[in-house]
Amino acid sequence: MTKVYYISKKPxxxxxxxxxxxxxxxxxxxxxxAYANSDTDKTLYEYLNGFFSNFSQNSDxxxxxxxxxxxxxxxxxIILSAGFFSIGAVISAVCVVLKGFVCGFTAAAFVKYYxxxxxxxxxxxxxxxxxxxxxxxxxxxxxxxxxxxxxxxxNVLLYYIVFSLIVYAxxxxxxxxxxxxxxxFMKLIMQKI
Numbered sequence: 001m002t003k004v005y006y007i008s009k010k011p012x013x014x015x016x017x018x019x020x021x022x023x024x025x026x027x028x029x030x031x032x033x034a035y036a037n038s039d040t041d042k043t044l045y046e047y048l049n050g051f052f053s054n055f056s057q058n059s060d061x062x063x064x065x066x067x068x069x070x071x072x073x074x075x076x077x078i079i080l081s082a083g084f085f086s087i088g089a090v091i092s093a094v095c096v097v098l099k100g101f102v103c104g105f106t107a108a109a110f111v112k113y114y115x116x117x118x119x120x121x122x123x124x125x126x127x128x129x130x131x132x133x134x135x136x137x138x139x140x141x142x143x144x145x146x147x148x149x150x151x152x153x154x155n156v157l158l159y160y161i162v163f164s165l166i167v168y169a170x171x172x173x174x175x176x177x178x179x180x181x182x183x184x185f186m187k188l189i190m191q192k193i
Contacts, residue, residue: 014141021093022137025100032101033108045113052190065179068128072171075099075136079143080164088147092140099136103129117189124185128178135170139163 036044075095082091110118146160 014144015137018093018096018137018140018144021096022100022133025097025102026104026107028097029101029104029106030108031104033105033112044109048109048113061179061183064183065175068175068178069172072132072175073168076139076164076168076171079136079139083143083146083160085147089144092143092147096137096140099133103133120189121186124182124189125178128174128182131170131177132174135167135174139167142167 033044078095079092082088082095085091107122110121112118114121142160142163146156149156
């Protein structure tokens with residue numbers, strides 16, 4: 001009998017590993033931002049100020065949505081493709097670490113340069129993040145397990161493709177929230193910075 005839920009076998013270890021990868025990425029990103037040298041610090045601060053100034057005057061929500069869908073699609077394709085390689089678990093883990101790094105670096109930069117108001121900027125990204133990051137970790141786990149089991153069970157490819165399409169739909173929902181809800185919140189907060 002084919003196990004439809006092959007992906008749920010011993011999931012705790014897989015999820016623990018990928019959650020740790022994500023947390024490591026966040027911590028490393030925050031550390032890199034906190035201990036950046038003065039030149040990098042100055043350049044980053046000027047970039048953020050320019051970005052916020054430009055964004056508050058010309059906020060094009062469609063462009064933000066397109067960029068978010070593009071970024072999410074790249075992550076999706078990398079993790080999806082990783083499942084077809086024997087080292088897929090490593091590729092997925094690296095992807096999760098890098099997303100965590102970007103998240104940690106960005107949040108640390110907001111707080112470092114804008115203090116309490118920067119914390120509100122982090123909260124603005126929470127609605128899309130609460131959808132995207134759990135979906136990404138779950139997808140990374142599924143991809144890693146698929147890379148190990150794709151030749152051992154029947155119909156595994158079909159389940160992997162169907163699950164991948166569901167995840168991509170969730171990624172698109174996250175992009176829509178980022179393009180509109182997050183962007184509107186950020187615009188309101190930036191007016192006070």
